[in-house]
Amino acid sequence: xxxxxxxxxxxxxxxxxxxxxxxxxxxxxxxxxxxxxxxxxxxxxxxxxxxxxxxxxxxxxxxxxxxxxxxxxxxxxxxxxxxxxxxxxx
Numbered sequence: 001x002x003x004x005x006x007x008x009x010x011x012x013x014x015x016x017x018x019x020x021x022x023x024x025x026x027x028x029x030x031x032x033x034x035x036x037x038x039x040x041x042x043x044x045x046x047x048x049x050x051x052x053x054x055x056x057x058x059x060x061x062x063x064x065x066x067x068x069x070x071x072x073x074x075x076x077x078x079x080x081x082x083x084x085x086x087x088x089x090x
Contacts, residue, residue: 012041
């Protein structure tokens, strides 16, 4: 299993979770866990995603999600959990 963290941030709008979830499913990725909240008018979401089923190399997957986010007016980033954990460990 290849676990990643997908973060989504931007102005709140209808259908964010649906669009991002559909995009991940289309790419062969499985959402394992999800947390989302609104901070005033801003939507934030973190997802734990298994990318084992994706046929795209990681960098292409990252670029694809970034492009998807731009079309939605959102910022979407993906990081491998090892990198995410290393960045947040003292």
